[in-house]
Amino acid sequence: MIHLKQIEHAFTLGRKGNERHVPVLKGIDLTVNSGEIVTLIGRSGSGKSTLLHIVGGFIRPTSGTISIASQDTTAYTEGQWADFRRRHLGVVFQNFQLIPSMTAYENIELPLVLQGTAPTVRRKLTLELMEQLGIAEYSDHYPSELSGGQQQRVGIARSLILNPPIVLADEPTGSLDSENEEQFLQLLKSLNRERKLTLLIITHDDKVAAIGHKTLRIEDGRLLNQTDTRKLEVIHS
Numbered sequence: 202m203i204h205l206k207q208i209e210h211a212f213t214l215g216r217k218g219n220e221r222h223v224p225v226l227k228g229i230d231l232t233v234n235s236g237e238i239v240t241l242i243g244r245s246g247s248g249k250s251t252l253l254h255i256v257g258g259f260i261r262p263t264s265g266t267i268s269i270a271s272q273d274t275t276a277y278t279e280g281q282w283a284d285f286r287r288r289h290l291g292v293v294f295q296n297f298q299l300i301p302s303m304t305a306y307e308n309i310e311l312p313l314v315l316q317g318t319a320p321t322v323r324r325k326l327t328l329e330l331m332e333q334l335g336i337a338e339y340s341d342h343y344p345s346e347l348s349g350g351q352q353q354r355v356g357i358a359r360s361l362i363l364n365p366p367i368v369l370a371d372e373p374t375g376s377l378d379s380e381n382e383e384q385f386l387q388l389l390k391s392l393n394r395e396r397k398l399t400l401l402i403i404t405h406d407d408k409v410a411a412i413g414h415k416t417l418r419i420e421d422g423r424l425l426n427q428t429d430t431r432k433l434e435v436i437h438s
C-alpha cells in the first residue's frame with residue numbers, strides 16, 4: 202500500500218551562497234501493507250516527522266521513490282498531492298489542528314463541505330461518525346471547550362470523514378493523559394479492525410509503538426530493525 206525506496210532527504214540551511222545541506226533521512230526503504238498498523242519509533246530529531254511529511258506529500262524528498270495505493274506519487278505537484286490526499290490519506294497531527302472558530306461538528310464536516318457533498322448527506326455522515334467515535338454529545342462545542350482527548354477524537358473524525366484507506370498520524374497521543382491515551386489507542390485498533398484502515402503512526406512512546414503489527418525504529422535518519430510483533434491473521438481473527 203505504501204512503498205518507499207531509498208528515500209533520502211537533506212534540509213538546506215543558511216543564507217544563499219553560504220548554504221549547508223543537513224542530511225536527515227539516509228536511504229529509507231519502507232513498506233506498509235494494506236490493513237496493517239505500522240509504528241515508527243525514534244528519538245527526537247531522528248527524522249520521524251520528516252519521513253511522515255514525505256509520505257503525506259508535504260515535503261518532497263531529495264531522492265528516492267514513493268508509491269502509495271499503486272500510484273507513483275514521487276513527482277506529484279502540490280495540486281496533485283492535495284487531490285491524492287483527499288482520496289487516499291487522512292492525516293492526524295499532534296496538535297489536532299482544529300479550527301477554533303468552528304464547532305466540533307463543523308470541523309468534522311468541513312472536508313465534505315470542501316468536496317461539495319450535499320447537505321443532507323453531510324449531516325448523515327458527520328453524525329454517524331461522531332456517534333461511532335463517542336463524541337456526538339460535543340457537537341456544538343468549540344475546540345476550546347473540549348478536553349485534549351475529545352479534541353483528538355474530533356481530529357481523527359475529521360481525518361476519517363472522507364473514508365480514506367490510509368491514515369498517517371504524527372505523535373497522536375502526545376498531549377493526552379494515560380487514560381485518554383489508552384482509550385485513543387483502543388479506538389485506533391478498532392478502526393483498523395472494522396474498517397481495515399491502514400495506519401502509519403510515528404511516536405516516541407513505547408505504548409503507542411506496541412499497537413503496531415510491525416514496529417520500525419529510526420535512528421539518525423536510518424531504519425534499524427523491523428519487528429513483526431504479531432501476525433495480522435491473529436489480530437484480525
Ligand SMILES: Nc1ncnc2c1ncn2[C@@H]1O[C@H](COP(=O)(O)OP(=O)(O)OP(=O)(O)O)[C@@H](O)[C@H]1O
Nearest residue numbers: 212213225243244245246247248249250251252405
Ligand atoms: N524545515 C526544516 N529545516 C531544517 N531542518 C529541519 C527542518 N525540519 C526538521 N529539521 C531537522 O531535521 C531533523 C529531524 O527532524 P524531525 O522533525 O524529522 O525529527 P523527529 O524525529 O520527528 O523529532 P521530534 O520527535 O522531536 O518531533 C532535526 O535535526 C531537525 O532539526
